[in-house]
Amino acid sequence: MKALVYEGPRRVAVKDVPDARIERSTDVLVRITSTNICGSDLHMYEGRTDMQPGRVLGHENLGEVVEVGDGVDQVQVGDMVVMPFNVACGFCENCEQGLTAFCLLSNPDPKIGGAAFGFADMGPYQGGQAELLRVPYGDFNCLKLPEDARDVRKQRDYVMLADIFPTGWHATQLACVQPGDNVVIYGGGPVGQMAALSCKIKTTAQTMIVDRHPDRLALAEKVGAIPINDAECDPVERVMELTNGKGADRGCECIGYQAHDPQGHEDPSMALNRLVNSVRFAGTIGVVGVYVPQDPGGANDLAKQGKVGFDFGMFWFKGQTMGTGQCNVKNYNRRLLDLISAGKAKPSYIVSHELPLTEAPNAYQHFDSREPGWTKVILHPDGGGSNPSV
Incomplete structure (x- = not known):
């Protein structure tokens, strides 16, 4: 699959990497259609963290379910879903209290509470600035979206539920x-x-x-x-x-x-x-x-x-x-989804650019430079978003 790979400070590239796949029975595999560049990505892009070269970036992800593990009950192939940037189990002590940003089981490092997609020190999980994303604990971490989420224009709003x-x-x-x-x-x-x-x-x-x-x-x-x-x-x-x-x-x-x-x-x-x-x-x-x-x-x-x-x-x-502290996205995303669906909130007003994944290295450079007009960038790994701005 095509994915945006971190190579070192201010160096990212779109490369062929092994396909994301189901690894555990509770996993869900998602074909990513919209994924954002976040200001937090810039900490890694600028070399201000210990992000390992070869990692796939991207923690604001939305797409269509293409495969589910045998242990997945609620999420089905064909569902449009958005994932929290947090990777959480849903059943540890902290998750039971809604503190999913500090999940006690999703990060293999016992000294760190919490995990995230494509993020330094936040577990081994690859990011979603790629064609496919493996979502652990899929029933818990996938938020099903209304049918209008198949419209890329509506995805501009729904993808903001992943993080910001x-x-x-x-x-x-x-x-x-x-x-x-x-x-x-x-x-x-x-x-x-x-x-x-x-x-x-x-x-x-x-x-x-x-x-x-x-x-x-x-x-x-x-x-x-x-x-x-x-x-x-x-x-x-x-x-x-x-x-x-x-x-x-x-x-x-x-x-x-x-x-x-x-x-x-x-x-x-x-x-x-x-x-x-x-x-x-x-x-x-x-x-x-x-x-x-x-x-x-x-x-x-x-x-x-x-x-x-x-x-x-x-x-x-x-x-x-x-x-x-980091946001416990699961605490809020369902209600915020309802606000978007009801037309009470339209967070996409901040979107300045929608680009195909192939344009990601240039987009990172512009966004990192804080160039005027580059306020929020959505990438489309499926090749959409050819217009330079919204």
Whole structure:
């Protein structure tokens, strides 16, 4: 099968690799029709992780079931399905509590809770930027889609259920966002956009989004968010102005450890500390931006150890609460699917490009460079998506 293979920092290639296949009775084999490039893929693409050369990337995947193992009961050949980026068993202690991002059985490394498709340190599972994907624990990990999912135009919305829509929702859940809240989101990339969309669904009073890319800020306005360009103003001061000096009730961190200032200087603590100063006394913060235990490419010795210079004194003094961690996609994807099906949510507004899998290396380069207009890329391993943009 054709698949996008990681070869080293900023080097990926579409190659012939052995076909994905059923390996256990509970597996499902999916022919991938839509798969996204995620900002998390760029951590590996840039060589900021220990991703092994030869691995297939891709954890935001949708397609048609073409084979099922003997132990699969609910999923059938011909079903259109979308998979969480988490690979979870569904029956360990954490999965029973809905904490599927921290499954205790899916990762063979006993020191790591949780697994994912095509991701460094998250188990041996290949990614879905390929023609075929093996899905372990298929009955649990495959979410069946309505019949309209066969339409590639509708897949633009449904494929967002694999990661970024639930992750944006998760940010607002961790931050305890309620109707009428004032919310500030740091990071206007795809996850930040989905957090803003989630705030719209939850009917917040104000949603402010901090970024410096004009195309991202313009997208945020589409869902009613107030854009704050941190290259033009102090974002903390602007949040205070918009909240009459009180600060936001809730804050969402959707950037992660590669946060940097407008001049390009990397500082993994920047967004976290700005959130502490932007959020009111006794407010809540949700952090879904990726942070890692070790970062050999970090900007300083502290960052290389996966540590940040966090302003804990002010955080404690203000009595704030913070929730963190990867999204438990299964906790949210079915309800978010219903919102899409009912026309209440259309996350595809962020899609800028749909391309065949053969164009993936160029797409990674453009997306990694943060070129204007490259906000979200969908790849079609079946050869669809020949139009350069949506």
